[in-house]
Amino acid sequence: MQTFSNASSGAIVLSLAERIIENRAYLSEIDGKIGDGDHGVNMAKGFGMAADRLKDKDTTLSEALDTLGTVLMTEIGGSMGPLYGVMFTEFAEKLDGVPAIDAATYSTMLHAGLEGIQSIGSAKVGDKTLIDTLVPAVEAFDGATANGKSFDEALDALVVAAEAGRDSTRDLVAKIGRASRLGERSLGVLDAGATSCAIILKELSLGARARLA
């Protein structure tokens, strides 16, 4: 059975931060089309602060996710800070104390993050939010393992579904948040939260995949 080691995998969070910082301008630009235009700046700030704290440290993946979650939850504010904050701290909690992470643990982690977000936010699939990325990604992962696919194949399926979920927001009318004010005019534009969520899930899963043994 394929697993990856929790120890020393904290570096995955550093590369996660790198991807978010790289995409700062892009995320702000798409947010600017139907929102405040500050999504990239705020995300880059939070992920950058977490990366500073983790830099040069050899941490487990669960410790690194906990640091990231705590920073986002306590120091970013708005709605995105608590939402992503709760997702990452839930991820961290489910991995804590697990030396070798298998597909079942990974699935437990994904579900805990999703439930954490749903416990404080009210968005559903189709509302043009990050939920449109997260829910199909989790479903694809579970579906792949249920069909007897290996951990690495399930991770690939997750990434494909996350990106398809992100792209689905292009054809949705925003129902929640500031973009909902635009009604039909939000059609044709990606949701910034769904886009950053796809970046996060992809980097996390590629990091896990590269460490599978």
Place this chain on the structure above:
Amino acid sequence: MTSKTSSPRKGGASRSGATDTSDVIPLRYGDDPYVWACWLYYEDGMTQGEIADAMGVSRATVNSYLADAREKGIVNISLEPARLASLTIAQELKRHFGLADCLVVPSDDNARPLIDSLGVAGAMALQKLMKSGDTLAVSWGRTVMSVGEHADVQALQDATVVQATGGTTAAFSYTPDLCAASIARAIGARCVGITAPAIVKSGELRQMLLDEPLLQEQFATLAQANRILFGISSLRPNSTIHTSGFFDTVSLQDYLAAGAVGVVAGRFIDERGRPVAGPLDDRTVGISLDMLRRIGTRIAVAGGFDKVPALLAALRGGYANVLITDAATGHGILRADGVTGLDTRISQRPKLAQTPSSYRAHVKKFLNNPNEVVEEMLDGVVRAHRDYIEPINGSHRALVAKSGPRPGKVGLVIGGGTGHEPCFLGYVGKGLADAVAVGNIFSSPPPDPIVQCAVAASGGEGVLFVYGNYAGDVMNFEMAAEIAEEKGIAVRTVLTTDDIASSPIEDREGRRGVAGNFFIFKIAGAACDRGLSLDACEAVTRKANVRTYTVGVALEPCSMPQTRRHNFEIGPDDMEIGMGIHGEPGVTRERIKPADDITDAIMDNIFKEMKPTAGDRVAVLVNSFGATPLMELYILYRRVAQRLAAKNIEIEANWIGHYCTSLDMVGASISILHLDQELTDLLHHPCETAFLRIN
């Protein structure tokens, strides 16, 4: 190569394209609308709007034709290769190290020595970055001196240049005092020296010198510096640092042995940018690395390939946030930090930032950096209102009332996003709120500053949180309340829900908090100041919330500083009744009506819920959303007063002006506080804040 011609046509006077106005593409462009659009734009110099008319398409389509034409390679914009390489390297340095700005001079410019090129570039940076009233700390070195020789910044007022370190032997021509004097002359600034040696014989002597009033005054100026210009010295054997005289009295071996690779303002750093301890540390008179890093704009100017390790260390350590260097050095820094693929990018054209869709015109605003508006505003607020508020632990995101919190009093903490000024920070002061947590624009503050506010406001009798009912605020304030409770502070929360248009009466708890915050904060602050218990404060605040009724009307939307575009649209002849303070939907969108009819619609809504009887007393707030002038507010108030008088309702007090805004939204809200005796007493209780004073 194609370039935009320099004589763009104006209006439609000589628009030859106009003869082509039709849905049919003129023959000469083949069947390709992209080529047609590009020709009109780059060769005929027409604006995108004119092209839209000529082609019979929308501006958005023209915009996408032009953007796609670049992608498809129909249009190639070429830059001279050396300049392109410099730009690519500068952009990558900025991105990779998270710099505020970066200027890279071409390396193959043989016209003049590198030191002069860097001096010219540094001079350009000073021209761009220095503002009136700035204090610029200046370190020493050949490159810094070269900046002074090339700079000529006119029209700065009240600028100060301060030496960043003590002085050295005059054996060379770029001593700290000469560098500072040269830069001061070049930008027309007052020059403050550090009149002590940079390195003294002993730690005791250094301490004695620092106790001197003159040096204390000079260091006080240094501590005020908001920008610094410095060179970076390498510790390689051929470096001028060995012959400069700065460290003449000691061997550098101690530092080299400890892994030092460079010197920043007389202080040693290792390859990761960490300070390296050594014998000179307590003998050095000058800026410390910590002081340096707290300065807002930190301009490093240095070049030459031997400096790559030192520059990389300085960037990793975050000592510089503006870098001025040359292409070869910049390229070397990036390679040394593991950035690959730059070489292929330099040989290709850089991917141009996509032209943002511009189907709506940008709104003009007073801005420096759109990402810094909140910080810059808060800097101004703290300076302007220092009689009422001060930062908690140096943070502008958590502000406490001067002489507000006191033992035995319940603390009142308010807060929310920015963009609503004077809400919320204008209502902090004695007799009103004790502390305010400040978020980004229209975005809740995170828990941390809220907790700091709770701690600062706590007088041992508990703290009351009062804020508007928005999902983000509730999440963050609830987390903060939990943390404060863990610290032993009892917290109660009252969510304001005065916007009666936001939800029907059956869902009163789900309503938004808007301008009626003003009344609810006032009552809560007075209750706390009178020394009521936490229970009693909470109860009367809830009563004030239930008895406050607000309805807003928007005529035009607001625009965000980051996008400078309207967030949504309200038709040319429309208005929206019941709109929220972030532009959330209202009850109805209808044709705009005379002011009295609008006021009547609002007051009818309010009366329906308030159910007043003759002889009742109220307080009235007529609030501008940002762009509506007082003139119109008085017109609204006039009608409010008429309607209240007709029902024999007494106006106990009124406020008219900007009390809770939505950036530059055009519109206004009317809030009524339905008074009883207790609320009347608390309304008149004295308070001292920046935007509300009652004696």
